[in-house]
Amino acid sequence: MTTVKAFQLVGYQKPPELREIPIPEPGPGQVLLKIGGAGACHSDLHLMEAPAGSKAFPFPFTLGHENAGWIEKLGPGTTGFAPGDPVIVYGPWGCGLCMNCRVGKENYCHNPGDIKAGGLGADGGMAPYLLVPSTRFLIPLGTLDPRDAAPLSDAALTSYHAVKRSLHVLGAGSTAVVIGAGGLGQMAIQVLRALSGATTVIAVDTSAEKLAIAKRMGADEVLVSGDEAVRRIKDITRGLGAELVLDLVGVKPTLTLAAQVARVLGHLTIVGLGSAALPVNFQGPAKECSVASPYWGYIPELMEVVDLAQAGKIKMLVEHFPLERASEAYHLLHDGKIQGRAVITPNG
Ligand SMILES: [Zn+2]
Numbered sequence: 001m002t003t004v005k006a007f008q009l010v011g012y013q014k015p016p017e018l019r020e021i022p023i024p025e026p027g028p029g030q031v032l033l034k035i036g037g038a039g040a041c042h043s044d045l046h047l048m049e050a051p052a053g054s055k056a057f058p059f060p061f062t063l064g065h066e067n068a069g070w071i072e073k074l075g076p077g078t079t080g081f082a083p084g085d086p087v088i089v090y091g092p093w094g095c096g097l098c099m100n101c102r103v104g105k106e107n108y109c110h111n112p113g114d115i116k117a118g119g120l121g122a123d124g125g126m127a128p129y130l131l132v133p134s135t136r137f138l139i140p141l142g143t144l145d146p147r148d149a150a151p152l153s154d155a156a157l158t159s160y161h162a163v164k165r166s167l168h169v170l171g172a173g174s175t176a177v178v179i180g181a182g183g184l185g186q187m188a189i190q191v192l193r194a195l196s197g198a199t200t201v202i203a204v205d206t207s208a209e210k211l212a213i214a215k216r217m218g219a220d221e222v223l224v225s226g227d228e229a230v231r232r233i234k235d236i237t238r239g240l241g242a243e244l245v246l247d248l249v250g251v252k253p254t255l256t257l258a259a260q261v262a263r264v265l266g267h268l269t270i271v272g273l274g275s276a277a278l279p280v281n282f283q284g285p286a287k288e289c290s291v292a293s294p295y296w297g298y299i300p301e302l303m304e305v306v307d308l309a310q311a312g313k314i315k316m317l318v319e320h321f322p323l324e325r326a327s328e329a330y331h332l333l334h335d336g337k338i339q340g341r342a343v344i345t346p347n348g
């Protein structure tokens with residue numbers, strides 16, 4: 001049996017390990033993908049640090065839930081793709097049969113026990129090959145390079161979904177605040193620029209370096225997190241606050257700031273996994289401000305994200321790492337030293 005190296009999570013609060021696994025064989029309807037890139041996501045860090053018994057994941061499994069590559073082999077009876085086709089993988093794999101799955105919202109499958117994401121419980125893309133259970137999770141990449149496109153499937157899709165669901169509050173003269181200018185934030189800024197050209201986009205972060213990138217990505221104003229940022233956002237919005245506030249961090253200071261700058265009838269959207277609590281009662285946030293915590297995005301939205309990338313309207317800053325340096329990539333991510341997205345390239 002031929003084996004390959006895979007970067008696997010072996011348990012909670014244990015460092016991931018490079019382990020030997022067999023190359024999977026695609027069954028009927030399945031596809032074997034040769035991985036171009038697998039993004040290293042902040043949520044993996046949360047997973048590694050989670051207390052024992054947090055979620056019933058079957059260890060060990062291969063990390064990497066942000067995947068793109070080329071079709072290597074089709075299982076018996078699998079059609080619609082040919083070996084060599086560049087594709088990106090939709091991450092949350094639902095049952096395929098419930099109402100939400102049938103409209104492409106597999107991230108909200110009615111049978112949550114059936115959601116198996118490669119890299120989050122099932123084997124993911126930090127290995128030379130990834131077994132994808134169905135062609136419905138594959139979107140053609142056209143001229144995009146899978147090594148650079150991988151983050152579109154999570155960093156971009158998650159931001160895109162969070163912005164798109166709030167487009168109706170972003171009319172002319174509106175303001176959107178993006179808290180956290182890392183990989184997701186940089187995407188959110190570009191998506192806001194692409195979908196809502198008349199919106200003033202304000203980025204908030206603690207890192208001057210990330211704010212400089214945010215500016216390059218199209219933010220109109222960049223602010224260092226803190227009380228002064230709150231005052232400035234109030235100034236810009238004539239005291240009303242922003243129509244949309246995206247918190248891509250989710251820790252106490254960012255949620256506090258978000259609640260201070262979201263306006264009446266606005267949207268406060270928590271995407272970050274910081275897991276601090278936001279007090280919501282009659283006193284705050286602002287009246288009729290909707291608070292939501294979306295998870296990932298829909299299959300048709302991933303197609304739209306790929307279209308935006310192909311049109312050159314969104315672009316991820318990508319730093320490539322060979323599989324042997326996956327552990328280092330996560331350490332850099334943990335220390336805030338990755339400017340955009342770290343992408344593991346198991347096939348070079
Ligand atoms: Zn992720």
Ligand SMILES: [Zn+2]
Pocket residue numbers: 094095096097098099100101106108109110111114
């Ligand atoms: Zn379903």
